[in-house]
Amino acid sequence: MAVIDESGQAYDHPLYTTLINVPGLSVAVASIDQLLTWGAKNALYIFPMATSCCGIEFMATAAARVDIDRIGSIVRATPRQADVMVIAGTITVKMAPKVKRLWDQMPEPKWAIAMGSCAISGDFYRDLYPTVPGIDTILPVDVYVPGCPPDPQALMHGMLRLQEKIAAKQAGTWRAPELRPETEKMHGPAVRRIDDPERDPAITAEQSRQAGLQSPDAPEGELDWRGAEPVPVQAALELEALLRERFGIEDFPADSAPIVPRDRHLELANTLKAMGYSLLIYVVASHWPKPEGDTFEVAYALRSPNAGAKLAQWRVVLQPGETIESLASVFAAADWQEREQYDLLGVHFANHPDLRRIMLPENWQGHPLRRDYAADTACRPWR
Amino acid sequence: MNARHPGPTSDRYRLEQMDADADLMVLNFGPQHPSTHGVFRIKLILDGEVVVRAIPYAGYLHRGVEKLLERLTFAQGVPIVDKNDYVAPMTNEQALVMAFEKLLKIEVPRRARWMRTIFAELQRIASHMLWLGTFALDMGGALGGGSGVFIYTFRERDYILDLFEMVTGGRFHYNTHTIGGNRHDIPPGWDREVTKVLDLIESRLPEYEAMSSNNAIFVARTKGVGVIDKELALGLGLTGPILRASGVDFDLRRDAPYHAYDELKVNVATATAGDCQARAQVRVAELRDSIRLVRQGLAGLPEGGINGGKPIKMPQQFKTMTGQAYVGIDTPRGELGTFVVAGGGDKGTAPYRCKIRAPSLHALSALPWILPGHTVSDVVVILGSLDPIMGEVDR
Numbered sequence: 213m214a215v216i217d218e219s220g221q222a223y224d225h226p227l228y229t230t231l232i233n234v235p236g237l238s239v240a241v242a243s244i245d246q247l248l249t250w251g252a253k254n255a256l257y258i259f260p261m262a263t264s265c266c267g268i269e270f271m272a273t274a275a276a277r278v279d280i281d282r283i284g285s286i287v288r289a290t291p292r293q294a295d296v297m298v299i300a301g302t303i304t305v306k307m308a309p310k311v312k313r314l315w316d317q318m319p320e321p322k323w324a325i326a327m328g329s330c331a332i333s334g335d336f337y338r339d340l341y342p343t344v345p346g347i348d349t350i351l352p353v354d355v356y357v358p359g360c361p362p363d364p365q366a367l368m369h370g371m372l373r374l375q376e377k378i379a380a381k382q383a384g385t386w387r388a389p390e391l392r393p394e395t396e397k398m399h400g401p402a403v404r405r406i407d408d409p410e411r412d413p414a415i416t417a418e419q420s421r422q423a424g425l426q427s428p429d430a431p432e433g434e435l436d437w438r439g440a441e442p443v444p445v446q447a448a449l450e451l452e453a454l455l456r457e458r459f460g461i462e463d464f465p466a467d468s469a470p471i472v473p474r475d476r477h478l479e480l481a482n483t484l485k486a487m488g489y490s491l492l493i494y495v496v497a498s499h500w501p502k503p504e505g506d507t508f509e510v511a512y513a514l515r516s517p518n519a520g521a522k523l524a525q526w527r528v529v530l531q532p533g534e535t536i537e538s539l540a541s542v543f544a545a546a547d548w549q550e551r552e553q554y555d556l557l558g559v560h561f562a563n564h565p566d567l568r569r570i571m572l573p574e575n576w577q578g579h580p581l582r583r584d585y586a587a588d589t590a591c592r593p594w595r
Numbered sequence: 596m597n598a599r600h601p602g603p604t605s606d607r608y609r610l611e612q613m614d615a616d617a618d619l620m621v622l623n624f625g626p627q628h629p630s631t632h633g634v635f636r637i638k639l640i641l642d643g644e645v646v647v648r649a650i651p652y653a654g655y656l657h658r659g660v661e662k663l664l665e666r667l668t669f670a671q672g673v674p675i676v677d678k679n680d681y682v683a684p685m686t687n688e689q690a691l692v693m694a695f696e697k698l699l700k701i702e703v704p705r706r707a708r709w710m711r712t713i714f715a716e717l718q719r720i721a722s723h724m725l726w727l728g729t730f731a732l733d734m735g736g737a738l739g740g741g742s743g744v745f746i747y748t749f750r751e752r753d754y755i756l757d758l759f760e761m762v763t764g765g766r767f768h769y770n771t772h773t774i775g776g777n778r779h780d781i782p783p784g785w786d787r788e789v790t791k792v793l794d795l796i797e798s799r800l801p802e803y804e805a806m807s808s809n810n811a812i813f814v815a816r817t818k819g820v821g822v823i824d825k826e827l828a829l830g831l832g833l834t835g836p837i838l839r840a841s842g843v844d845f846d847l848r849r850d851a852p853y854h855a856y857d858e859l860k861v862n863v864a865t866a867t868a869g870d871c872q873a874r875a876q877v878r879v880a881e882l883r884d885s886i887r888l889v890r891q892g893l894a895g896l897p898e899g900g901i902n903g904g905k906p907i908k909m910p911q912q913f914k915t916m917t918g919q920a921y922v923g924i925d926t927p928r929g930e931l932g933t934f935v936v937a938g939g940g941d942k943g944t945a946p947y948r949c950k951i952r953a954p955s956l957h958a959l960s961a962l963p964w965i966l967p968g969h970t971v972s973d974v975v976v977i978l979g980s981l982d983p984i985m986g987e988v989d990r
């Protein structure tokens with residue numbers, strides 16, 4: 213707002229509202245509120261809650277081409293020195309308690325920007341067991357920047373919109389836009405926004421404790437594995453001769469790897485390693501439910517890091533209740549690979565040194581990659 | 596398992612074996628620390644400033660991608676895997692569609708294979724540029740010397756993303772590969788733009804090379820830090836630049852050629868030291884070779900169709916019988932593979948089980964082996980030198 217003194221001199225600055233005329237001197241007066249707001253909106257320090265792809269675009273926004281420093285925003289990677297939390301990326305149920313805590317650690321006044329479809333609604337992960345369907349179910353969001361991921365320019369636009377919003381709120385001219393009602397297409401879990409007056413307040417306190425806010429660290433050395441039982445295994449291609457002669461395998465299907473008996477699986481891995489197959493490429497279990505129980509097929513592949521990069525693949529079939537011998541004593545890489553299959557499918561690897569969950573929280577129920585596990589399983593209060 | 600690296604589960608690192616008077620401290624590093632390159636947590640047991648034990652925790656970005664792929668048809672999976680390794684989405688798409696093509700026995704036209712080569716190598720430049728910038732940021736701090744390098748490398752990376760945007764319309768989630776070929780053909784005049792960008796980046800490469808081998812601060816922070824010897828690198832299943840920096844001369848592009856690599860000669864950069872500096876030097880050397888490969892690819896780009904399959908009208912049109920397929924390709928981070936199981940029958944339109952083999956997962960599993968003995972400030976450098984992308988670690 214511009215103010216004009218007696219001599220016709222105009223003072224144009226958004227802060228000036230009143231002009232006091234003293235002889236020979238003009239003093240423009242602003243309210244403290246206005247001053248603080250003006251300062252706040254032009255020095256928005258950003259706490260980047262960057263979890264995935266949008267975090268890279270957030271970094272590009274801070275880099276030379278778009279340069280978010282131009283509007284006085286710098287990145288402070290600590291919640292205690294930040295004004296705006298930019299949630300850039302998918303928030304999972306394992307991460308959500310941490311995001312909530314970081315948000316609580318930020319001093320008022322504070323604002324939040326949801327950057328990208330995942331932070332806004334969960335995007336195509338919305339229906340899946342580990343994903344929070346929108347960050348506004350956890351904390352109040354001021355500006356939504358849509359895109360997958362949004363361009364750096366879009367985030368810049370979002371920052372400018374936030375500045376406008378801060379100024380308008382102070383001036384009392386802010387009117388919240390009407391929220392579009394959720395359409396039937398917006399399926400997924402019915403978790404209400406945090407600023408929804410109908411949201412049940414009890415959901416945050418008690419249920420968050422039950423949902424495992426803090427996943428306890430795994431106990432040191434106390435592992436629950438079943439006794440070592442042999443497992444079927446299988447190898448491939450020009451290894452056919454080895455398998456035929458030393459392991460007595462006759463069946464070599466054209467479209468998949470041969471099946472190796474469960475009790476000779478470890479021996480095969482050792483033999484192949486001695487033959488130069490020194491890279492463990494994958495350990496993949498798949499679940500085949502049968503009327504008599506859960507059957508698993510565990511596929512392995514080793515690669516020889518030489519010309520030709522030969523791949524040795526085999527499979528082991530586990531009947532209900534059977535376990536498979538861990539390869540962790542042969543390949544250090546098997547440690548995490550087998551933990552992942554244990555976590556997601558519940559296959560037990562005998563004699564594994566450290567068999568515990570790796571992807572999901574320690575207190576998670578069930579194994580999501582089993583065929584009978586509902587993909588959209590809820591996890592209150594986060595999804 | 597190895598005299599030099601006693602291993603995370605060896606008795607040497609059992610907490611109850613440690614001296615009770617040593618006054619050990621537990622430091623939680625992450626999951627929101629900016630130097631963890633995403634959301635990743637390491638529990639560090641410290642004796643003073645020296646790490647005596649490191650316990651990594653992954654999974655903070657586990658989004659259930661493999662479950663999602665089981666629920667979608669084959670053709671619908673491509674844009675999903677873009678978001679796995681979000682620094683190199685081109686190679687993600689390629690690893691997925693190549694496995695599906697192998698399973699469905701679909702031939703890819705020669706022009707599409709050459710285009711994929713060009714895309715993969717451009718993506719390698721962009722990915723390594725981002726890595727170099729963030730690695731310098733890890734060492735120099737956001738307000739220190741590191742941010743200078745960060746600004747420069749992001750400038751180069753943006754040029755490459757502009758090139759991809761011209762072809763696909765997307766800055767970095769492209770959805771440009773389909774089963775049997777590519778979706779978008781190269782627009783007229785694109786090769787001139789590429790040449791301009793490559794000339795510009797190549798003229799600046801000596802600066803990056805000089806930094807990784809001569810800059811006193813860079814060398815002091817990286818030389819001899821985080822050594823992974825050959826035996827450990829192989830045992831952990833490390834691939835790509837990390838394996839090559841540990842003295843193993845192995846590259847899938849040369850040793851098991853796919854795309855057009857059987858017609859283009861790949862020079863594989865290796866180093867023997869296995870430390871952070873060696874990993875940096877291998878990556879910077881790959882930049883130069885990638886520029887050369889893109890130039891050759893553009894010069895020899897054949898004419899012809901870009902999609903061997905029928906045009907996709909219904910995603911359900913791809914049906915398989917039973918079978919399994921695995922394809923691994925060399926991405927900027929190592930061997931990225933897709934293992935797909937087809938269930939057959941009425942489930943034939945979607946993968947029965949689809950597993951992404953993430954090179955970053957293997958890279959991070961090295962941490963408990965190499966962190967002990969280093970100071971906390973080196974933890975950041977070592978983690979950065981492994982170039983992990985949490986999107987593909989956790990999926």
